[in-house]
Amino acid sequence: MAVPTLRCVLAALVLSACTAGSGPEPAAPESPTRPNFLVIDIDSFGADWLLAERDGARIAPTMTMLASRSQRFTRAISQAGWTLPAAYSLLTGHYPLLLNVVDNTHPAWDGNTRSLAETLGYYGYRSVAYWGHTSLGPNQLGRGFGSTATTEQGDYTVPLSAWIAEEPERPFFAYVHNIDLHYAPIPTAALHLYEPAIFGCTGGHLMTEEYEAIVGKVGDAAAHTHMVAHYEARIHAFDAVVADLLNQLGASGVANDTVIVLTSDHGEDLGDHVMYAHSVLFDTVLRIPLLIWDPTRKPGEVDTMVQTIDLAPTILARAGIPADRTMDGQSLLPLMQPESPADGSYEERVVYSVTTTLTSARTRTSKGIRASVAPGAGSGRRFYDLLADPGERHALDEAAPGAAALFAGLEAWHEERAIATGLVPRVELLEAQKKDLQQRGYFQLLDKSGTP
Ligand SMILES: [Zn+2]
Incomplete structure (x- = not known):
């Protein structure tokens, strides 16, 4: 497929009056x-x-x-x-x-x-x-x-x-x-x-x-x-x-x-x-x-x-x-x-997020990750100061400022959302499905479920 020109795309959006950087005036809200x-x-x-x-x-x-x-x-x-x-x-x-x-x-x-x-x-x-x-x-x-x-x-x-x-x-x-x-x-x-x-x-x-x-x-x-x-x-x-x-x-x-x-x-x-x-x-x-x-x-x-x-x-x-x-x-x-x-x-x-065996709570300045299984993580909880460590290279423990409150909120959210209903039983993956997942980068996870 040929890459349409920027001019084409602008025409498609009927934004021809716009100039780069300044942005359009809002159109009249007709409907x-x-x-x-x-x-x-x-x-x-x-x-x-x-x-x-x-x-x-x-x-x-x-x-x-x-x-x-x-x-x-x-x-x-x-x-x-x-x-x-x-x-x-x-x-x-x-x-x-x-x-x-x-x-x-x-x-x-x-x-x-x-x-x-x-x-x-x-x-x-x-x-x-x-x-x-x-x-x-x-x-x-x-x-x-x-x-x-x-x-x-x-x-x-x-x-x-x-x-x-x-x-x-x-x-x-x-x-x-x-x-x-x-x-x-x-x-x-x-x-x-x-x-x-x-x-x-x-x-x-x-x-x-x-x-x-x-x-x-x-x-x-x-x-x-x-x-x-x-x-x-x-x-x-x-x-x-x-x-x-x-x-x-x-x-x-x-x-x-x-x-x-x-x-x-x-x-x-x-x-x-x-x-x-x-x-x-x-x-x-x-x-x-x-x-x-x-x-x-x-x-x-x-x-x-x-x-x-x-x-x-x-x-x-x-x-x-x-x-x-x-x-x-x-x-x-x-x-x-x-x-x-x-x-x-x-x-x-x-913001509360999930993956296979992990849940996290994130504010704009910090993140707590809760693990059912977290090899090497001791308590199974990791805390990141996103201001000092935006790359999340240095996990802190639960004594870090702000960690206790964030984890308390995460636990409450997890209890409310997960325990009340229980997870749906997983389907057994077919070999072809496993192979497909492996080729998309999941093979480590399939072998070591829960590794964050
Ligand atoms: Zn995806």
Whole structure:
């Protein structure tokens, strides 16, 4: 796929009057209560990579452009280190523990929790979900959607405009999830984007054997350079998908009636700690990008710490649909410009997150991680001073200032969320599923479950 030019993308968003850096004036809110929603959920996309550069050029130029036109939330934190619990939080507004899901071995959320797609459908919205892997199918990410489809890894065609054209008079909710940032071969279409030598492997592809040889070399500078180059190439390749989606909105004539959310389920730990993978609760994994482009709002940066569970309440509020008061999250509209008394207020809260056997509590200055099994951690609790140690290199004990209160809150939250319902029994993975997970960076975790 050819990379659409920035001018094309700007035209698609009908922002031709905007000049770089100054941002557009908000458009008149002609029909603010029934906008369309496009949510782009880029799997394993860490917050620091959104505006990153290589050799003086943006890795993701389209997303950089979109960020300059959007509300960019600079402290967005994920609810989980795995795809399914994080995505479920986005799609329900609930903590994963309430859904009895902590990792991908729980195939579907428990109970009668209504999804965002179901609620929007009740109020007349059409909905479609596209996901990037067959294991994330209609009973997982597609739950409650009117239409569902799998996009093959490396196949960057998302037929959004054709779906919109089927019933153009109804507002829609489209969810696009893509898994191409995982440790898979770089799409052929992206090979020309980087010098082959930077990959240090044949043809620019990261083959399974090469990955397995590298992934254990945490602390090896050459391996790190290699893995980062691959990661950046995939981000660069997916940036063209974002451009294509924006162009499809423009071609469908709905660009100025559509709110665009761009985020990720979780980030990626590129050898920064104990592995090349996610499924841990370090900030490399929990800090995610979050952009909301809204034709009725001004662009800007929001420093308030927000969470994945806030997105579903935000979409309901923006659609003019009464709030689901059972949701754990809060609407982000009060943080967006221009301010409106009708948006209410937003309270910055402690962020609670989960992975296989760990839970964490994070404020803007500190983090506590609670482990059922934490080898070498003594009590099974670790505390990080995020101001003095943003890289989370030096775990402190429970005597550190602020630690006791944070852990007390975490314990209370854990008791309330987990003990009351009990986790859904895990499914037994098939050998093919295990192999698939191993090739995506999980084999260490499968062998040493609980290692943070
Ligand atoms: Zn994921």
